[in-house]
Amino acid sequence: MDSSAVVTPPYVAGPLRLYPFRGLMLSPSRIGDPSSARAFARPYRDVAARLTSWERRGLVHHDTEPAVYLHEYTVAGIVVRGLVGALDISRRATSRADRAVYPHEGVHPAQAEELAERMAEMQMNPAPILLVHRGPAAVRTLLARVAAAPPTHEFTDRAEQEHRVWAITDPDDLGALEAALAGSRALIADGHHRYAAYLRLQRDDPGGSHDLGLAMLVDQDETPLFLGAIHRVLVGTGLDDLRDACDRIGATFHRTTETAAVGALAPGCLAATDGTTWATLALPVPHGRAAVEVLHEQLVPALTDEPARIGYHHAVEEAMAHLSRSKGTALLMPAPDFDLVLRIVAAGRLLPEKATSFQPKPSVGVLIRSLLDGAPDRH
Template sequence: MRAVSAHDASETRYGDAGRVAACGLSLSPFRGLRYNPEQVDSLAAVTSPPYDVVDPDGRVRLEDSDPHNVVRLILPRPEPTAEDGYRHAARLLGDWQREGVLAADPVPALYVYEQQTAPEDGGLLQRGLIGALAVSDARAGMVLPHEDVMPRPVADRVGLMRTTKANLEPLLLTYRGDGRAAGVVEQAAAGEPLIETSTSDGTRHRLWAVTDPAQLAAVSADLATCRALIADGHHRWAMYLRLQREHRHLAQSPWDRGMVLLVDTAQYPLRVRAIHRVLHRLPVTEALARLEATDGDAWTVTDLGETQAAALDALAAAKAAGEGAFLLAGDGRYRLVTGPDDKTLDAAVPLSLPDEYRRLDATVLHSVLFDHVWRVPDDPEHIGYLHDTDAAVREAARLGGTAVLLHPVEEGVVRRLAEQGVTMPRKSTSFGPKPATGLVLRNLRLG
């Protein structure tokens, strides 16, 4: 991994609270493209989770839920190539607009978006603003990435957006404002929503439009002093930047902005979960054998038996004790792997990097275990990334591979590293709740 400068300190000066003395975030209203409730079975039936958390079984269920489910746009079927899939998505998007399934709002707006998870999932309430955020190399320092990206997913998203000429789902970004934008959010949420629906996971979703010039000005004034952290959507942010560069010759180009959801975490802290790895071609027995073959006392392996809950408790306890720790699963049992020792870590991860970064579980996993112990290439043929613990274990068992279960990273660690300009290994975190896809889209032809 490498340290990447997140901003040019000669152009902007930040304080401890993330203030910027020069330019900040610029969020503009847009004419949202929304489903017509009279043309679909239900709003819940046409929404989807973000594209990168939809597993194959979930994709089929979403496609079957309604012929107009947005998953058909964000994960179009390749017929038979990816480019054909992009063209198919563009045709569907055009057809649905002509048929009145999707209709543009009459005037540009910022959209207040509320999610409340089911009681069994904590009943977490989150509110934020959906708008069109200015994106360019010059503004890249206003938006801090915290994870590395993979070229193939970026290219995939670029191809889809370039062909559909639409922002199909918002990125999730966090910021800390002075309360003016938050006041607009709360005032809107006290009124009657444009739409309200509950998805199959029990989460309630509500959306309001903000068009009042005074409220829009209050939001702009607040965000002009802020920068944001990408919580979810690093590959799509890279997509925005690439497409903006491709169209920089155009004056007032719609490609200069991209749809995002901005959440003030001073008001609504996000939840951070781990993203697990599935090693498709490395059986558990082989993973354990290669660990045992390493020199010295770099690693400790403890067999925890067959009970997942107890194994996850052991993982949490190891992390609370300050250890690097992982769970290996996939053959019906759970093993706790702790380590490495300092000698092994120092040999694999440069001492010039911040110690907090060097000891991240994802850093150890990729730079030590994948590169030197297991020798697993970091590509989709060898490694899968799954957010759900049960799904990761099932997939490993199905493939005869190994699930590597991780403990979540604290949000404070993520922000501190991002502010130092250090990107974490790809897929290190899963912030949530994630915005549902399909409640509002942005057609670039509408601005």
């Protein structure tokens, strides 16, 4: 198989379930520290032993009782709160109506395989994948009561993220959460390749700890993640090339000023620049589709010569800096709409690669799941 091929990962079947697990947490002095990320680097087989050593030295806390965790983190004034648990991935959906977890972009099989091998050697899920949903009222009510009590852990990490964590262990609360979440449908916000790695491990070793994968479920209505755009740089493509491609697909190309181009950004309108000249591209975006789909499905294929490569950048400044190093055109994208993304995945489609940027993400090390703890009793 072509290692650059992008494929659709399998869909997990409902009901959506987050099971308790015995959380591992790095010392606050290590969370948010770049050296902590290097602790999960090769050789992966040494990571579990390294964490055990740190645990003996008091640098890692390992809960004695399984819990589903409420994790709240604050970054630059943005507060995000989510449930962290062991996501049941043991069943594959057989119909669209049966799907409980929705990826919104494809994955590279080789990358997913590498991550699966890494987790198998480390014997852990080092960080939760990030899921978003519209939370049921019953879940909000229960979590509001949980958050009204003193947190189990409260600290500021080395990256200046503020964290509060509550361990939910009461059987009645866990049962109420399971019942309230059963009908939920969740979108993968971050971690598509780790999700695919979970499924690959479960396929190869069903019935044990690989039937679950660590996940954080955020209520997008309660404490929403910011959904931003990821801009493109078409290396080797000029503005005249884009103008001609626009003519071919019925899009409108208009040269203008930087201020006007950036101000015109809208669901169907992109801003383009070669670093000197600016233009707007009004794309023919049908109802129910996103501009990034039209860009990759119609505009880029309409270019006389395909770009030498496409660069992806979360910040406009990064895209402009790329232009200073490589001749080409930067395309500034509008921020995608969350409800539109939901409609696209519910219709069975995926967005092009790197179409969304959900922010902020939690620091690594707040909650880790050891695969050596096994799987909980699942009735």
